[in-house]
Amino acid sequence: DIVMIQAPLSLPVTPGEPASISCRSSQSLLQNKKYYFLDWYLQKPGKSPQLLIYLGSRRATGVPDRFSGSGSGTDFTLRISRVEAEDVGVYYCMQALQIPRTFGQGTKLEIK
Amino acid sequence: EVQLVDTGGGVVKPGASLRLSCAASGFTFNTAWMSWVRQAPGKGLEWVARIKSNNDGGTADYAPPVRGRFTISRDDSENMLFLQMNSLKTEDTGVYYCSTDVGNSVDFDHWGPGTLVTVSS
Numbered sequence: 001d002i003v004m005i006q007a008p009l010s011l012p013v014t015p016g017e018p019a020s021i022s023c024r025s026s027q028s029l030l031q032n033k034k035y036y037f038l039d040w041y042l043q044k045p046g047k048s049p050q051l052l053i054y055l056g057s058r059r060a061t062g063v064p065d066r067f068s069g070s071g072s073g074t075d076f077t078l079r080i081s082r083v084e085a086e087d088v089g090v091y092y093c094m095q096a097l098q099i100p101r102t103f104g105q106g107t108k109l110e111i112k
Numbered sequence: 113e114v115q116l117v118d119t120g121g122g123v124v125k126p127g128a129s130l131r132l133s134c135a136a137s138g139f140t141f142n143t144a145w146m147s148w149v150r151q152a153p154g155k156g157l158e159w160v161a162r163i164k165s166n167n168d169g170g171t172a173d174y175a176p177p178v179r180g181r182f183t184i185s186r187d188d189s190e191n192m193l194f195l196q197m198n199s200l201k202t203e204d205t206g207v208y209y210c211s212t213d214v215g216n217s218v219d220f221d222h223w224g225p226g227t228l229v230t231v232s233s
Contacts, residue, residue: 001176039215041157048209049149049157051221060219092157096215100175101147101159 002026002095006104013083014112021107023076023093029056030073037097040069040078043106044089053078054096085111114138114222118210121227128200128231134193134210134224142188143167144220145213148195151226152206160184161195162213177203200231 003026013019029037036056043049051060053069056076066081080087088111093104120132132148145168148160161184163172172184183196193210210224 035217037215037217043157048211048223048226050223051219054219054221055217058219060221090156094157094159094215096217099162099173101162101215103157103159106156 001100002029002098002102004093004095004102004104006091006093006107009105009107011107011109012112013080013109015085016082019080019083019087019109021078021091021093021109023071023078023104025074025076025095028073029076029095029097031097036072036076037095038069038071038076039094039096040067041092041094041103042087042089043092044086047089049092052091083109083111116210116212116222116224118208118224118227121208121229123230123232124200125233126200126202126231129196129198130200130229132195132197132208132210132227132229134195136191136193136210139212139220139222141186141191145216146184146186146193147211147213148184148193149209149211149214149223150204150206150229151209152203155206158206159214160208163193197229200229202231202233205229205231 040053041049057069090106118134147162163184181199207226209226
């Protein structure tokens with residue numbers, strides 16, 4: 001199984017400041033020499049997870065453009081250009097290359 | 113509006129069985145691949161199982177910890193997804209979410225509110 005490692009696990013951020021979360025996979029998530037099969041999810045407190053980014057860098061419908069995904073090979077990053085109060089929650093990366101799907105441990109973003 | 117409502121959770125003893133259900137509406141269920149994802153108390157997300165549409169073969173895949181004990185199935189005539197859980201273990205405790213297939217590389221992502229399964233003696 002592909003192992004996903006996130007850092008940091010806790011991320012206190014001042015509103016208006018940028019934030020970034022790193023995700024590393026145990027093998028390359030590149031398929032067809034074109035797409036990176038890496039998704040980002042946000043689970044807000046008490047809620048079900050929601051998709052933010054798929055295929056490494058594509059924003060899901062309704063996701064604000066302050067969220068962006070990047071990366072290649074085995075190293076990926078989720079960036080929030082200016083954190084807002086509504087962004088609090090736990091962020092997960094997930095590899096979509098193989099079955100079983102595997103998630104990172106989660107990064108808890110909190111407002112300072 | 114797309115809606116997924118997962119039900120069937122409860123408190124059972126180790127070794128018991130439980131069947132989760134997920135009622136889907138607002139989209140063409142019979143063409144959708146569907147998943148179950150779970151979350152142990154205070155822990156992260158864990159993918160459990162996936163079932164393809166019958167048009168794509170209807171085959172199922174499972175996470176290693178549940179393979180041989182859990183069975184995912186669907187009833188397209190009723191727009192229902194199921195998870196039959198047998199030989200339950202304490203480590204199966206958690207919230208189980210029904211979702212459209214995670215990692216399907218398309219912008220179609222919907223989750224149920226989750227149903228709590230507690231396995232305890």
